[in-house]
Amino acid sequence: MKQVPIKLGPLALLLTVISICVTTLAILTFTTARADLRLAEKYAQTVQTRYALERQGQEFLRDLSETDPGDYGLMDWERDAAGIYWTEFEQDGASLRIGFRPDREAGFTVVSWRQEKSWVEDDSIGDLWDGGMMP
Amino acid sequence: MMKKQSHITGFYLETLMLIVVFVLIILVLTQVFGLAQMQNTRAKQLNGAVILAQNAAEAAAASETPEELLKLLNENGNAVPMTEPAGVTARYDRDLNPDAEGNYRVDVTWLPEETENGILVHGVAEVRCEETEAPVYRLETERFRTGVSA
Numbered sequence: 001m002k003q004v005p006i007k008l009g010p011l012a013l014l015l016t017v018i019s020i021c022v023t024t025l026a027i028l029t030f031t032t033a034r035a036d037l038r039l040a041e042k043y044a045q046t047v048q049t050r051y052a053l054e055r056q057g058q059e060f061l062r063d064l065s066e067t068d069p070g071d072y073g074l075m076d077w078e079r080d081a082a083g084i085y086w087t088e089f090e091q092d093g094a095s096l097r098i099g100f101r102p103d104r105e106a107g108f109t110v111v112s113w114r115q116e117k118s119w120v121e122d123d124s125i126g127d128l129w130d131g132g133m134m135p
Numbered sequence: 136m137m138k139k140q141s142h143i144t145g146f147y148l149e150t151l152m153l154i155v156v157f158v159l160i161i162l163v164l165t166q167v168f169g170l171a172q173m174q175n176t177r178a179k180q181l182n183g184a185v186i187l188a189q190n191a192a193e194a195a196a197a198s199e200t201p202e203e204l205l206k207l208l209n210e211n212g213n214a215v216p217m218t219e220p221a222g223v224t225a226r227y228d229r230d231l232n233p234d235a236e237g238n239y240r241v242d243v244t245w246l247p248e249e250t251e252n253g254i255l256v257h258g259v260a261e262v263r264c265e266e267t268e269a270p271v272y273r274l275e276t277e278r279f280r281t282g283v284s285a
Contacts, residue, residue: 011150011153012153015153015157018157019157019160022160022161022164023160023164026164026167026168026171027167029167029168029171030167030168030170030171030174032171033170033171033172033174033175033178034171034174036174036175036178037174037175037177037178037181039178040177040178040179040181040182040185041181043182043185044181044184044185044272047185047188047189047274048274051192051274051275051276052275054276054277055275055276055277058255058277058278058279059255059277059279061279061281062250062253062255062279065250065251065252065253065279065281066250066251066252106281106282107252107281
């Protein structure tokens, strides 16, 4: 009787391929989840910064309401040609710029309230060819 | 006969080794998937908590009284007043919809500080999920109103 040899090769190959596929999927899942969490934490931090600046601005308005408009010139606020005073608060790369002018009835009027985040474009392309002539 | 016996034993040993290695790999990968699921859940919770905290903080800043804050946050009976300190507790479901039995709990406090020419309202929004002790997210806000007293 002819004996059929039992070979383990195909089974081992199949399990290896399955293992590699599942490992790749696991790594992709993990890195995506970690990136999602980092993005969520960054967003949460950005919101904290925005509200911290907002608080500083509101506290400034409180102090401003207690300042006599005649004393505005004594403070270290910028004053433009239109007679508007400007002040700025900064935190974690973000800033809040407030513009206001004295008001006889209300004491002051806020004319500008702008939050900005400084951003510098990264225009470096490393050692990539920039399209110029080769030496 | 002996040769055949040894061949079969070798086959079983190899199969066993293969299965053991495969099971070990699957176990490690299950841990990785579990960790990824945990991080994903945390990210989703944090995103939801940030949105709810912002909504609550804006409502606190826009309200002139704690009663007004309750009116702003109450939808379908999801919000109840807090007495000490003054504020509101509101609940939301997983999709951030107002739900009295929801698993997100938002505690918003409304504290006025009288000044010479108005009031400065301090609002603190704390978001908890699944009744955790520590808040998932905490946001503080302030709003100054001239010519108003508490």
